[in-house]
Amino acid sequence: MKLALGLATASLFLCACTEVPEATTDDPVLARVHQRELHLSEMEGMFPPQASRADSTVIIEAFANRWARDAVLLWESEQNAPSDLNLDRLVRDYRASLVRSSYEEQLVSAKLDSTISQQELEAYYEATKEQYQLEKPIVRCLFVRVPYPTPEESRLQELWNNGKPQDTAALADYTRSYAEVALLNDSAWYGLDEVAQQLPEGTLTPDNVNSKREFSQQDGTHRYYFRLFELKPRKEIAPLSYVEEQARRAILHTRKREVLERTREEIFEREARRNNITFFSPDNWEL
Structure with missing residues (x-):
């Protein structure tokens, strides 16, 4: 009901604000390119509920302009299509292709x-790690960037220098409050350029x-x-922790x-057993 009301309202705006190429109907023509026409009904759902007359006019004009550009290109393409183009x-x-892709997505989702x-991940990495050469240097490091003047600077300096487990936790608390950037996982790898930035x-x-x-x-x-x-x-083999997500995607x-491949073969064999697949000898071929 709301959509129909929106179109009716837009139609009134169109009649009041633009030239209609034909006598006003329930579904006025917005644009024509050769024999193709764009009707108002094709814009169903494009008008906000509270659209003003000016808003609706802008929406109509913008859509009609885009439609006309596409329609002109389509007409030009049809005029220059090769004579042997088999559109059917x-x-x-x-x-x-669309139907097959849709079904394959269902198969993958289900199976x-x-x-x-972790064992499989490590085995895959060991077998393929030569392909994970680094394209840029990477580092394991700690890094903190804080505003200057630095809040509680002496405390930060002490926590940074001590390196005790309890101080590491306290340093993390400090950086959550004051730091703009804090890399505190000493087992994580970062691109050197990312830190340098x-x-x-x-x-x-x-x-x-x-x-x-x-x-x-x-x-x-x-x-x-x-x-x-x-x-x-650069050019060294990347550690597993740095390429783990990439390796997981490759495994999947x-x-x-x-x-x-397995499902395709199962389907083929099933239909062959049901005598739904027939191959014809060369004698039957028409070349």
């Missing part, structure tokens, strides 16, 4: 086991990172703390392909 076959093939054990330009680079394993510095707006634990340069992709 293209449409049939495209429909078959794919997405559980990946949080520092003044040129502070940390692939060329100087080994000589700047630990430092703190400040500029006019921030204070920075950095501690390097491990560096893996392989499983998906196997599910589809």
Whole structure:
């Protein structure tokens, strides 16, 4: 009811505000390109409930303009289509592809086991790790960026220097309150460029990172703390923890392909047993 009311209202606006190419009807024509026409009914659901006359006019004009551009291109394409273009076959093939893809998605959803054990993940990584060469350096580190002047600076300095487990927890509490950036997981890997972007330009680079394993510095707006634990340069094999999600996706992709291939074969064999598949000898072929 609301949609019909919206169209009726828009129709009134159209009659009042634009030139209608034909006598006013319940479904006025908005635009025409050669023999194709755009009718108001095709815009059902596009008008907000409280649209004003001006709003509806803008919506109609914008949609009609886009429609006309598409329709002109379609007409031009039809005029220049190759004489041997088999549209019926293209449409049939495209429909078959959509139907098959939809069914394959159902099969994957129903049959794919997405559980990946740590043992399987590690085995896959060991077998394929040569493909996980790093494209950029990565680091295990601690990094904190806080505003300057620094809130409770002496406390932060003490917590940063001590490195005791209880102080690590306290440091995390401090950074939740004051830090703009805090990387405190010493087992996590980060792209060196990602960390460097949080520092003044040129502070940390692939060329100087080994000589700047630990430092703190400040500029006019921030204070920075950095501690390097491990560096893996470009072209080394990435550690599993850094590529874990990528490896998991690869495992699931392989499983998906196997599910589809196995199911296709099962369906083929079933229909062959039911005598629903027939191959004809070359004598029957018309070449």
